[in-house]
Amino acid sequence: MAAHDMARFALKTRSSMEHLFILITMGDLLGVPILPPYYSLRLLPYVVPQVATWKRRMLREKDLTDAIY
Amino acid sequence: MNSALALILSLAAGLFTYYVYARYVDQRIIQADPRKATPARLYMDGVDFMPTSRHVLFGYQFKSIAALGPVTGPIIAMQWGWLPAFLWVIFGTMLIGWVQDYTSVMIGVRNEGQTFGALSYRLISPRGRITLLAFIFFYLILIVAAFGKIVGDMMAAVPSVPVAIVALVIVGLGAGYLIYRKHADILYTTLGMVVLALLAIWLGTSLPVKASPVAWVLFALAFSYAGAVLPIWLYGQPINYISFYLVFLGMIGAGIGVLVGHPSFTIPAFTQWTIPLGSIWPLLFVTVACGAISGWHSLVSSSGSARQLEKEIDARYVGAGSMISEMVLAVLSIIIAAATFASFAGYKEALGKGPAFIFATGMSGLLSFLGISPEFGKAFAGAMYVILAITVMQLVLRVARLSTTELLGDYVPVMRNMYVTAALVAIICWALIATGTWQYIWTLFGGSNQLMAALALMLVSIWLKQSGRNWHFTFWPMLFMFITTVVALLMTGIKLFKAPALLLAGKIKPPAGQTVAVAVGGNYISGVIAFLLVLAALVLVVDGLRVFFTSRPAAAGAQAGQTASTAD
Secondary structure, eight states, rough: TOOOHHHHHHHHHHHHHHHHHHHHHHHHHHHHOSSSSHHHHHHEEEEEEHHHHHHHHHHHHOOGGGGGG | OOOHHHHHHHHHHHIIIIIIIHHIIIIISEEEEETTTOOOHHHHOOSOOOBBBBHHHHHHHHHHHOSSHHHHHHHHGGGGOOOOOEEEEEEHIIIIIIIHHHHHHHHHTTTTTTHHEEEHHHTTTTHHHHHHHHHHHHHHHHHHHHHHHHHHHHHOOOOOOHHHHHHHHHHHHHHHHHISSSSOOOOHHHHHHHEEEEEEHHHHSOOOOOOOOHHHHHHHHHHHHHHHHOOTTTTTTHHHHHHHHHHHHHHHHHHHHHHHHBBBBSSOOOOEEEEEEEHHHHHHHHHHHHTTTOHHHHHHHTTGGGGSSSSSGGGIIIIIIHHHHHHHHHHHHHHHHHHHSSSSHHHHHHTTOHHHHHHHHHHHHHHHTOOOOOOHHHHHHHHHHHHHHHHHHHHHHHHHHHHHHHHTTOOOOOGGHHHHHHHHHHHHHHHHHHHHHHHHHHHHHHHHHHHHHHHHHHHHHHHHHHHHOOOOOHHHHHHHHHHHHHHHHHHHHHHHHHHHHHHHHTTSSOOOOOOHHHHHHHHHHHHHHHHHHHHHHHHHHHHHHHHHHHHOOOOOOOOOTOOOOOOO
């Protein structure tokens, strides 16, 4: 239980990198076209498992009180 | 009263609350359903929303809520005698404390893991959210100021502590480096680092470091500043991680010490209705802060635990269970204050050196029943106390930095720079500590803390009413906490505004080490904060009550308080 914080932090770090990666590659899904679609499509199969969660996290309203813990 | 009996009574009260009242609310009113998908399972993203074992979550919640409040408040409240504080800790927790923690978890769970900012926006009004954020900002500053002052006094009063704290920082940094950078085995690293920290405490007993309280306050603020701006994996987290074990060892040791030594209470059960701090109502209820009820818990519950709860039926264990454990911690500190000194006069004299000194002395007494030398016991207790404060201070300063950016970043571009915002918040806290009168700062902190609790209970009451559930068990405690706290804050505020005239006339003396001019300024600053807190709370409560009385239960089948998901 004491290490729970650390585990969460490690996961947060990984997820923020993942977000960035998917945003760059699959930005089209949210209307942010960055890569030409050709490359996006080539990468799509690898990203499919994360897309649903990623979209939800990106589109969820954030509030300052989220940051407290 | 025998201290072992007090401890056993509190345990019995806790178990009764958990198995009878909490179970009733959980099953009959909230109707926790193990089959309902919690936000953690619904929105599992491996980060914020992550189903977590209830035992891990219990430890996490307890570690997050147990700080200086339950330890310091009861020690100060002993001036009324031990009985009022004891009764309030027990009944406050039984009737209000756990209710707030548990319902704060459940309101988050039933509202897609939304936190208080979003909930107040949706349930009350957009103005409600902004007011709440401003309120939280002042509240956070008061936490840092109240805790910082205590740390300063403690490190000056017990010179064996500083070496241990500096060593703890080094040990924490080492642990972070080994675990994150070198991928060392977490078990061996933890063991090694905890042993090193204990060795450092022992070393501190033969290496006393003397400095003024002011210097130690600056040290504590510098420590917290580093925690607020450095990457969290490097500094804040590993230090908190190692600290957890020290605090845990201390609590277990104190509990066993009470049962082995079972000293009797030496101070009277009741002294008088009015002490220099003020009258028993409302002041006792804000002086004993987190041991009975605390707004901080609601923030932790709704932002952290609600998003990680695996099943709804775990909420009672996590929310109510950890609050009841904290009640036991508060009872331990009542025992420490009431059974350590030979008489009430001895307690009063020790209080002059600060509540932290009382804690260190009493704790070393309890540990000595286990054969631990008083010198080491005192250094250990001192270190534990400072750890409890300083780990929360750095976290709070971090959040205060974020909220400053959020509130002012759009209008003042420089406020987006984290070094500037963290420094600004630290300076405001320093100004409060340097000029304020300690006991009033503590009262303001306690007041803001209990007001936060009342606001949390009000949000929950609105949600309960809108979803057609019984709201009485949160509404009436909310009203009691709100009226009590507002009266306490107004009384304190008026006192603070009256003090400058008396100071200038020479009728009262400024606190030790302060000039009259500084004390006058400090009184005005604290007084303004008191009134601002009351104002913010009034705006929120008036808006909230208007919504509360006009809201009707939603039609059956349509769960009020459920918003359309933003997913896909």
